[in-house]
Amino acid sequence: MAATAAAAAASNSQLHSSPHNPTRSPLPSPSSKCSHFSSSLLLQLQVKPYRTNSISSLTSNCRSSRVYCEIKSFESHQNYHQQNLTVGFLSGSGQLHSIQSSSPPSSVPMAATASSDSGSKGVKRICLFYCDETKALAERIAARSDAIELRSINWKTFDDGFPNLFIPNAQGIRGQHVAFLASFSSPKVIFEQLSIIYALPKLFISSFTLVLPFFPTGTSERMEDEGDVATAFTLARILSxxxxxxGGPTSLVTFDIHALQERFYFGDNILPCFESGIPLLMNRLQQLPDSHNIAIAFPDDGAWKRFHKQLQHFPTIVCAKVREGEQRIVRIKEGDPQGRHVVIVDDLVQSGGTLIECQKVLAKHGASRVSAYVTHGIFPNQSWERFQFDSAGNPATGLTYFWITDSCPSTVNAVMKRQPFEVLSLASSIAAALQI
Structure with missing residues (x-):
């Protein structure tokens, strides 16, 4: 009995000593040649009142105990067939309890499990809703990422024409990251989409992101005469x-907003994320056989201010509108298109009149080929029909390429498979933005 008490006292003294005691032997580093190591690691645990056969003597008389434990030995065989762990527990009563555990083999090595956890860490699972116009783009976005799950909405109308909307399985998105892919292509569809946009954040979701690739009132951003209404500011206030x-304020993802100052139109209750389609253009230009001979033309100073920093490694040509009598014509302000494949770059196109005039003046000054890029191809009244394909190497009569993105779904459907148009999808850019 005396020997047993002395041994317990020695164990008690050893367990309560500092873990930084220099008399302790350090824990050896495991290696491929060493499958056994032992140490006296001091752990402090808070045990809640539950009973098992192994530690019933430890917790039978207490609701919450401070427990000290010592790892006596740990054996891990390289073939993962057996792992033995011996732990000594010392309760407040001074009794020493030992538990020996043999864990079953793991089907996945620890390193592989850690790698898998680190690979999935930080990836958000997104529930992506969409309107009828953006269904095709939403499917392309979901195809880019396994972390994005498409969710549909029932878009109906009452007999009087007002929206009759329903979000299926609304309780199923509680605690989820939710996004909505919108298209404000006309005033008619804005109200029904705003109704959904205002409803989703109230469904106890973790976060909400509005993806609006094209901000439609961006060209109405300033007042020139008293009485003008800057509808860009109006829409920004509605979204704010x-x-x-x-999770906090809504995030707004939009591409190549028309005027740089419009980012300041939004209030503090929304977090606008301004993306650009220019990286898509740059990737496409690198694939061209004459990529070494590309020059970038801006139809006006506004386009130059908006994009020149992203395209500064290309030779640059800047055009400008000047008034001659009753007409406004396009002239080259700076740069030389002689012998170059010139790509006209702007944020959007509507009727296309300025772009066509720019094409003609570039061809007149010696451009070998002329192409165009706009992020947003609006083309009201089917104005895309004005742009012809240059099939004979005559840039004065047509374009070699006209690149647009799929920010305006109705335009994409109209120009698909029609030369010189080529669609650069925003799907990958949007999928990446949803992970921010």
Whole structure:
């Protein structure tokens, strides 16, 4: 009995000593040649009142105990067939309890498990809703990432024409990261989409992101005469009042907004994320056989201010509109297109009149080929029909390429498989932005 008490006292003294005691032997580093190591690691645990056969004597008389434990030995065989762990527990009563555990083999090595955890860490699972116009783009976005799950909405109308909307399985998105892919292609569809946009954040979701590839009122951003209404500011105010979700303010993802100052139109209750389609253009230009001979032309100073920093490694040509009598014509302000494949770059096109005039003046000054890029191809009244394909190497009569993105779904459907148009999809850019 005396020997047993002395041994317990020695163990008690050893367990309560500092873990930084220099008399302790350090824990050897495991290696491929060493499958056994032992140490006296001091752990402090808070044990809650539950009973098992192994530690019933430890917790039978207490609701919460401070427990000290010592790892006596740990054996891990390289073939993962057996792992033995011996732990000594010392309760407040001074009794020493030992538990020996043999764990079953693991089907996945620890390193592989850690690698898998680190690979998935930080990836958000997104529930992506969409309207009828953006269904095709939403499917392309979901195809780019396994972390994005498409969710549909029932878009109906009452007999009087007002929206009759329903979000299926609304309780199923609680605690989820939610996004909505919108298209404000006309005033008619804005109200029904705003109704959904205002409803989703209130469904106890973790976060809400509005993806609006094209900000439609961007060209109406200033007042030139008293009485003008800057509808860009109006729409920004509407979006700034989207209800906050459990995770905070709504995030807004939009591409190549028309005027740089419009980012300041949004209030503090929304977090605008301004993306650009220019990286898609640059990737496409690198694939051209004459990529070494590309020059970039801007149809006006506004386009130059907006994009020149992203395209500064290309030779640059800047055009400008000047008034001659009753007409406004396009002239080259700086740069030389002689012998170059010139790509006209702007944020959007509507009727296309300025772009066509720019094409003609570039061809007149010696451009070997002329192409164009706009992020947003609006083309009201089918104005895309004005652009012809240069099939004979005559840039004065047509374009070699006209690149647009799929930010305006109705345009994509109209120009698909029609030369010189080629669609560069925003799907990958949007999928990446949803992970921010």
């Amino acid at each position: 009042n989207i209800p906050t979700s459990r």
